[in-house]
Amino acid sequence: MTYRILIVDDEPMVARSMQKTLVRAGYAVQTAPSCGTGWAVFEVAKPAFDLVLLDLNMPDFEGTATPDAGFSLLDKVAAARPGLPVIILSAYDDVNKARQAIARGARGFCVKGREQSLLDQIHAILPGEAPQ
């Protein structure tokens, strides 16, 4: 069984770079560039995703770039799939946002540029041998 991960980030290079890293680690990865597209991909995915990586500052559901748009998507994902691991991956080193994310159901909060532990966190959340 291969674990499936969805990355929602409007920066193509960030999304592609994380995708490469996670694919090399044995995960199946899809990306989406905005809240709207991310939700559409999430809803129809079969099989469903096992983990979601969300940026915060990206186009919201109306397509407007908004600093905390990712929280809206987090809320929808958490409501649709309670308990699904979601990790926020943000450029902003903001303790208040980290608190907000956890309070809204995220499993973790990583700061871009210091995301080296992210893979370990994902391995801890999606345990088992390296999926094929």
Added chain:
Amino acid sequence: MSQLSPLPENLQKVERQTRQLQAANLVGREVASILDLNELLPRMVDIICETYDFYYAGVFLLDETRQWAVLRAGRGQAGKALIAEGHKLEVGGHSMIGWATGHRQARIALDVGEEAVHFRNPHLPHTRSEMALPLVAGNKVVGALTVQSTQERAFSEEDILTLQTMADHLAVAINNAYLVRDLERANAELLRAKTYEALTAATTQAIHWIGNRTLPMTTAIQRLKSDLASDRPDLASCQEDLDLLADSVRQIVEVKENLLGPVREQRPRPAMLADLVQAAALQAGVPAAMLRLEIAANTPLVLADTAQLVRVLCNLFRNALEARASQIAVALAPAPNDEVAIHVNDNGEGIPAEMCDKVWAAFVTTKSADHSGLGLPAALLVVNQLHGSIRLTSHPGKGTSFHLLLPAAHDSSKLALKPGSAPHILLVDDDDAWARFASLALGVVGCTVMQGLEFQGTTPDQIWVDEALEVQPIQEVLAHLKAAGVLDRTIVISAAPQVERVTRYLQMGVREAALKPYSLGELGALIG
């Protein structure tokens, strides 16, 4: 036989002379103490009119063209109206003020009806006598004083003498005010020039620095592509190129960390400096034996964004460690102007004299090229934002001292609990000033406070754990509390919360990871 008369007239004269002397003294004091002409000039016209019982007095100052004398202060409604109209008289023109400023001499009209150069002012219809005195400082006319009376021949010789003396004092005061203004302008211009120079230097340095980081990256990437396309890639070279990329990225991230750092707290708040010093020492990895902290009596709280101030102190401590200091002495004391002084002294290598001014500029470093040179500029930025100041003194081979001044804070908040709620709190902290402050304050409002890690009998309602604990690593403390089944009552408090640590504590199951409270109001808010 009237040897004793005219006593009443003499008495009046003596009284008048006394008033004039007093007025002259008062003028002397005012001009020495008031540099703001907007305050001084109206005060002068009031003193003159009240002393001499004149109808009107006014002060004109020459404008920057020196062609016009512009009214800057005038007594009563007439004065207000004239100033509002922008009343001015031409130097050397057809008016008493014009004549006085053009000739640098007093002009006196004991009967304005007969005065050739009298300017008939519609706002002052009752003037019968007028005197215009030039205000001369050194060899420069700076303006003129006009005094007007409703009486003909209102000015005695003594009046003229004393008024001229007052005018001379006033001229000196005006000249001094101009000198101060010119000095401030020159200072501002110098500051602008230096700022521009510094910005240009910083931009040049930034371009230089970024260029030196990106070149290894682009060339390494080219080599890696070439190696991948080759049948026999040079693996050692690939490894080296990857190390180059990793190192460049690390330095770029360091720039971002220093330029932006953690997002600022909403607003500066009262904070306990000694506590911030400890938090910074822990973050910077300063061994406890290396740090000496002295706190003068009555050192007040500071007004600060605590996360940012801990960053500043951390940068200074790291500088000391990198300069191979074996000791860091921090002294805190009250300072004049309601400020707090912080001195951070190390016995490291010191900074060369020619670098002492430059180290505040971005990308300038006395260390090796892999340092970003942003620690001190970031510290300067934060301290300026806190309305403080920072400077350094250094002696190569002996050490460096940083001297900071920050605004003091005075906590006027109150610790108010909800009725009926006086929780039992377990405080897990070193025996430091903050723990004593919190215990005392909470005890006063009826909370039961125990210190330590163990609790007997009643389970505490809340457990507050200081993140900067010296006696035991916080991870061990939290593990212990988790095993005791009380992690959900635990609040980790920190002077400088950090995203990764806060996330970790919350993931472990603590109730909250909060900003450390330094005021009574914040203590109450934490209790909830």
